Amino acid sequence: MAEAANTVRQSSPAGSGAWGVAAFLAGWLVPGLGHALLRRWTRAVVFFVAIVGLAAVGVWLRGDIFNLLSGDPFEFLGSVSDLGAGLLYPLARSFHITADVSRAAGDYGTRFFAAAGALNLLCAFDAYAVGTGRKS
Amino acid sequence: MTLFAAAASAVLAFQSRPTNRERLIYALKAFVMFVGGAILIAWLLFPISR
Numbered sequence: 001m002a003e004a005a006n007t008v009r010q011s012s013p014a015g016s017g018a019w020g021v022a023a024f025l026a027g028w029l030v031p032g033l034g035h036a037l038l039r040r041w042t043r044a045v046v047f048f049v050a051i052v053g054l055a056a057v058g059v060w061l062r063g064d065i066f067n068l069l070s071g072d073p074f075e076f077l078g079s080v081s082d083l084g085a086g087l088l089y090p091l092a093r094s095f096h097i098t099a100d101v102s103r104a105a106g107d108y109g110t111r112f113f114a115a116a117g118a119l120n121l122l123c124a125f126d127a128y129a130v131g132t133g134r135k136s
Numbered sequence: 137m138t139l140f141a142a143a144a145s146a147v148l149a150f151q152s153r154p155t156n157r158e159r160l161i162y163a164l165k166a167f168v169m170f171v172g173g174a175i176l177i178a179w180l181l182f183p184i185s186r
Contacts, residue, residue: 043150050143057139115140119147126151136154 020131027127029086031120034127047123054116055088063109064099065092078110084117086124141170 019038027034032048035041059065066078082089092113100106129135149163 046146046150050147054140054143112140115144119144122151123147 015131015133017132020128023127023131024124027124028084028120031086031088031116031123034124035130038127038130040130043126047120051085051116051120051123052088054112054119055085055092058109058111058113058116059092059095059097061105061109061112062097062100063106063111063113065089065097065113067093078114081114081117084119084121085113086120088116088120137174138171141167141174145170 023034023037025034026037027047030048031051032044032046034044035047036044064078066075066082068076068079068083070076070079079089082092085092099110126135145163145166148166149159153159153162
């Protein structure tokens with residue numbers, strides 16, 4: 001069992017800067033994809049389910065998906081966090097949801113989506129560390 | 137809140153711990169701290185909320 005795990009790990013394409021950048025970009029665009037490229041399947045599935053789940057609940061609760069080009073500095077800061085969710089950000093914006101932050105649920109939804117973005121960025125940096133070989 | 141705590145705990149555990157056993161322990165601790173911390177802060181703020 002341990003030998004099989006070692007064989008998988010040895011055949012993993014990690015260990016170079018190019019793989020690190022590729023894993024970072026893939027992991028940022030689609031949660032978990034960076035780890036999937038590096039054959040860290042369990043982590044890839046956990047990150048995908050957790051981050052897409054948080055983002056989906058955020059949209060379902062009619063949270064505010066901030067507009068990057070609104071000109072408002074606070075909205076811009078929020079959109080930076082939302083952008084961390086990668087392709088989930090334009091996908092969520094494409095639903096044209098009318099945010100309802102007058103209710104607690106809508107406010108929670110805003111935080112859920114922003115948290116999904118922040119967590120996805122952490123995962124993308126983790127994928128970079130694995131891709132460059134600094135982390136197993 | 138518990139959904140957020142569960143998702144964040146799982147992600148942080150898988151990022152920071154190498155073995156499944158350590159991940160499980162870390163995730164449980166983080167989950168309890170997220171939820172317990174929120175309940176504690178809620179009770180601390182309760183007197184000034186009225």
